[in-house]
Amino acid sequence: MEHELTNHPISGEPLPIATPAATMVIFRANPDGGAPLLLMVERVKAMAFAGGAAVFPGGKVDPADFDYAQMLGGPLPLDEAAARLAAIRETIEEAGLVLGLSGVSDAANCIDARAALHGGESLQVVCNRFGWTPDFEQLVPWSRWRPPAHENASRVFDTRFYLVDAGDTMPLATVDQTENRMLFWATAGEVLEKADRDEVKIIFPTRRNLERLAMFVDFDAAAAHAAEHPVSTVLTFVEQRADGSWLCIPDGHGYPVLGEPLGVAMRG
Template identity: 50%
Template structure:
């Protein structure tokens, strides 16, 4: 298989695992651009090993069941609600941060909920035990990425925005999948990637470049109103004999690609 066929968005797409990730904003304690929560994945992980990413993971069968309990009206709505639920569940599991709720849990409540989640593996019993209700409308759809690589694992990942406000919380890393948690502005994360302090894969870099445009959560929400979430499928194009990995020019991203050789794809 040649590179053009591998990255041709018009060709047949391979099966993809549904996944979801949460871009969590908080006010910077020192002022300035908002900070985003990132997790550094263990090097042993098959996908994006060693990379800094936003918290999230695959959509589980129980997430679909909970979506149906929350009134999923058809298959598309079910997929959407299940992805939002998965992003909330994975964030709680990976970071100890409880978001996407109508309640504002205390640190002790969040840690108790995380311990319960790690024990039972699904979110529904945790919500019942904590007397919490989901605020699924509080998550803002930002983007949806579904690469077409046919020789590596493919995820159909929905990105959502959430606002923590002050961010006055403690976090607890899930050491089975991740090694480090940190807050950084989008611009800071890009500088860390450029200096080699962190590794970012192609979708994360493009999303960080887009997120660096915003000086507040409200600015990000306003931007999404102009550029609603859409499917992003990277494609390859030859430029002066050099293959580039690119994304559409009209999806709200300020940078549309890079030389394929430099693009970390997980």
């Protein structure tokens, strides 16, 4: 397990307490050929964090996720297992897709599971009801982001990103109409182009991850790249340059672009 950071390794600033969160980057084969499609959800503008932005499905790790992880046991550290459960649960809630679980065969159960989660039931209860079992190996660790003290300390998230392969199927994803107003499938490059045309908004971490994801022709290539770059926490920092302040990330995490001008960088 990664050593917990208490101070920023570059600035030395104390890091604020962060809420654990998890995100699922869902791949599916492009029926038209070419780069794989990724699922993006557009958050409602009223949301305090990333309001109006297009993001990957995900959210906070709940206490019930930790309880379920504790019950399951296994080789993963508790916080890592809980984060993977949260990514699975949030994807069901936000997009209606049941991924990262084994034993799923009935589409009607998926609809019922989503309703149950929205009704306040835990993922553990839902899985027990339908005979589903978490399959953590389906979730490939991709990255982990945590903003430092100069960000808004009231909504600081320590977010783990996972890659999941939906294969060559056409999974039916539907928006939840609560936290998210719409969803769409697009290649990483297409999402970046939409953002450059102001058709969607993307926050700094999403942009950096899309640039990295755009390097790969399929899920296997992205997963191989992830294996070559073991996850360690990405901490942003502000760098003063001749043309002004830049929001940056350190090299070595696998990202092809390491920063952009602070004035144009969209943060949560």
